[in-house]
Amino acid sequence: MNTKLKRAEALYEAVNQLIRVHQFRDRESICCHNVSVAQCYALETLVKRGPLRLKELAEEMCLDKSTTSRVVDSLLRKGYALKTLDPLDQRAVQLSLTPEGHELYATIRKSLIEEEASxxxxxxxxxxxxxxxLLGKLTVAARNRLGD
Amino acid sequence: MNTKLKRAEALYEAVNQLIRVHQFRDRESICCHNVSVAQCYALETLVKRGPLRLKELAEEMCLDKSTTSRVVDSLLRKGYALKTLDPLDQRAVQLSLTPEGHELYATIRKSLIEEEASxxxxxxxxxxxxxxxLLGKLTVAARNRLGD
DNA sequence: TTATATTGTTGTTACTAACAACTTAAGCCA
DNA sequence: TGGCTTAAGTTGTTAGTAACAACAATATAA
Known part of the structure; x- marks a missing residue:
């Protein structure tokens, strides 16, 4: 019959399972380092993209600016991020990581990669x-699908 | 050098990306059907495993029993699940889905699979x-890793 | 220069999730 | 049988996730 649909069904199950098991792993492996999963994601984004404005960070993370503002706040309170005013635009803020923030992300990343290795x-x-x-192809396909 | 570690690193990135994009998809595609992502996951588990006790459902979902109790409550309030007392054990409850619950899960599943197909x-x-x-292998490996 | 748009914060609401404390019911055993 | 312990669920509490709306301050356009 429609073999494409059967493959889609199987893929749905497979991706689902992988996501569940990794979500659980994230809760276990990230939260023990004094940050939540979303906070770690923000940390990661700031490491990879460099200093960003709040709006840019929100777009990068696919989150609302208000949600992002609060996630960043928690990183500020914990001393992992910095907020500096943009001299070119008094409304905007530049977000960057403190040395502690960089260090923490490196530690978490290392432990997650070691888990992956095992x-x-x-x-x-x-x-x-x-x-x-294949994972790359699936991700690209999924991302293109979202933009519709 | 250590090629296994490099592969682990690449895999970490690839899985990360896939998870992010699917989490976003889930928020968009599930929540528009009157249920949250966790509620949908409970729905799915009850469809696949049949009626379960709360404790069994919690174990299946890797959630605390209190969290599970509240997720189930929300499904009860929305008319998608039923709670019946276990005649063999007055402490326990049997959780099952109403016809509406089954129907809703079928609808959501169908739309997610169609997305996957596209x-x-x-x-x-x-x-x-x-x-x-490969996704299957990775999931099995990740699940085994969790059990350590 | 006023009108409009943008940036970010705060208020509010609902959900996710854990731990602790508690209630009720079984199960054990003396 | 009556008391001790364990198990099943619920509720209280706390923290985090996430969106939408309203708002203040600043920037841009007309």
């Missing part, structure tokens, strides 16, 4: 490489 | 099949 220790390199390519 | 429309069947196998 997960794939029994899987052959060829299979992992193939998975990487 | 995502993979440009990807060859062979590639999708390979991705399915």
């Amino acid at each position: 997960m794939i220790s029994d899987i052959s390199d060829e299979v992992v490489d193939a998975a990487l390519v | 995502m993979i429309s440009d990807i060859s069947d062979e590639v999708v099949d390979a991705a399915l196998v």
